[in-house]
């Protein structure tokens with residue numbers, strides 16, 4: 287980890303024309319991998335610029351590719367737009383009247399299968415589904431439809447990742463073949479039988495703890511409103527709302543926040559239990575949702591995984607490193623600092639193992655062997 291003391295790297299000959307950096311006292315980590323993001327139509331370059339600035343060099347877009355977003359992802363992959371390495375679910379599934387609005391909402395199993403075939407033709411990297419009532423406000427996608435989606439996706443070898451809240455749904459989805467989850471069990475404490483099932487099936491969870499506490503976090507930490515990287519990564523109207531002390535007080539007093547705190551207590555216990563049992567925990571910020579700023583959100587999630595989820599700083603780095611990379615591809619060439627890998631690197635001023643918040647102390651970011659010019663992008667002005 288300490289870059290100046292790595293004998294293996296120090297002994298490598300410097301390639302001709304190579305630049306030598308004195309990183310004495312600095313710390314080298316792999317470019318961060320964030321498995322849970324939502325990009326907004328027309329705001330993609332802004333979001334990716336924020337993530338590059340924050341050292342987030344691989345991302346997974348989880349089901350919100352609307353409008354120009356698919357075309358922008360294609361441009362990014364072609365190298366025409368600065369962006370992290372992108373994996374995407376395209377547009378995800380929910381109940382026709384479910385949340386979020388505007389998703390794929392098949393009425394029948396055959397329609398669900400047809401929609402999966404269309405996504406397969408678009409060459410999505412995974413399929414996303416939301417399985418949640420959103421605090422009893424929306425219907426959940428039907429179990430038979432979920433199973434049809436998972437079964438059809440399996441025909442094409444496409445993995446499925448499900449947003450979950452209730453333990454019962456995890457059991458049903460695992461039965462249907464789903465192994466990857468975002469968020470976690472938030473309605474009760476799980477028992478030994480659940481833990482064994484999660485171990486036996488190699489389940490992974492990206493719990494989005496930072497997003498879960500966004501409903502009260504800013505109100506309890508108003509100093510965050512002065513944090514440049516937080517401010518830069520949130521859409522201005524949402525930031526304006528947070529500046530109003532009345533709105534922040536309302537966040538703390540609302541009945542839904544009280545319910546969300548109960549859910550948070552369950553999900554943090556869940557993450558601790560899973561992590562202790564060796565079930566893979568990965569980093570996914572849910573950036574683009576609520577008050578989760580792009581870039582900043584990934585570091586916020588790492589902090590929450592340690593502070594509330596009980597991960598060690600090293601485990602948190604793996605959650606945004608090797609563990610996340612393993613979920614994205616069977617043969618990842620990113621997510622670790624090792625010979626022969628893509629040179630996606632973040633050089634830090636301070637030791638992340640001493641304090642996970644030191645991942646924010648960024649000196650430089652290298653993407654595929656090239657140092658990036660860093661800077662917080664301005665929110666795009668409408669063209670009129």
Ligand SMILES: [Zn+2]
Pocket residue numbers: 322323324348572575
């Ligand atoms: Zn999400």
